Amino acid sequence: MPKDAAVEEFARLVRALKARDGRSYEALGRRLSVSASTLHRYCSGATVPEDFAVVDRLAALCGADEEERRAVEEAWAAADLARRPPAPVTGHAGTTGTAGTTGTAGTTKTAGTARTAAPEHARVPRRAVGA
Numbered sequence: 616m617p618k619d620a621a622v623e624e625f626a627r628l629v630r631a632l633k634a635r636d637g638r639s640y641e642a643l644g645r646r647l648s649v650s651a652s653t654l655h656r657y658c659s660g661a662t663v664p665e666d667f668a669v670v671d672r673l674a675a676l677c678g679a680d681e682e683e684r685r686a687v688e689e690a691w692a693a694a695d696l697a698r699r700p701p702a703p704v705t706g707h708a709g710t711t712g713t714a715g716t717t718g719t720a721g722t723t724k725t726a727g728t729a730r731t732a733a734p735e736h737a738r739v740p741r742r743a744v745g746a
Contacts, residue, residue: 625694626660628687629670632677633658647672663694 633643633654640651640658647654647669656662657670664670670691674684 619697621690621693621697622660622663625663625687625690626658628690629673630658632673632679632687636677643673643676646676663691663698667691 633640636643638646640654644651644654649669653662654673657664667688670687671684674687679687
């Protein structure tokens with residue numbers, strides 16, 4: 616499912632729950648401990664919640680049955696996956712980079728460049744001038 620389609624499907628299901636309940640964004644938001652604008656962003660597809668808990672509470676508050684709640688959770692999972700940036704791929708010897716690239720131990724590849732991170736024991740804390 617394309618990124619926008621996954622988010623739009625999630626938003627459609629959240630809008631349906633809200634419409635069935637009939638309360639305003641503000642009234643529902645108070646019951647869910649989120650702002651009216653946050654709930655509106657979920658319904659419009661502008662934002663996908665970080666975790667499913669608030670959506671599950673919305674589904675329960677709006678009288679969703681178990682099948683509906685599972686459908687909303689599946690839609691949330693797909694939308695959540697679609698909105699997150701791809702995770703870095705870990706290579707051999709603890710290196711990280713983007714898919715299809717490899718690095719050497721202690722380096723991180725970013726957009727065609729390699730940087731070596733200073734070992735933790737080599738970092739010196741900054742001091743205020745004149746201290």
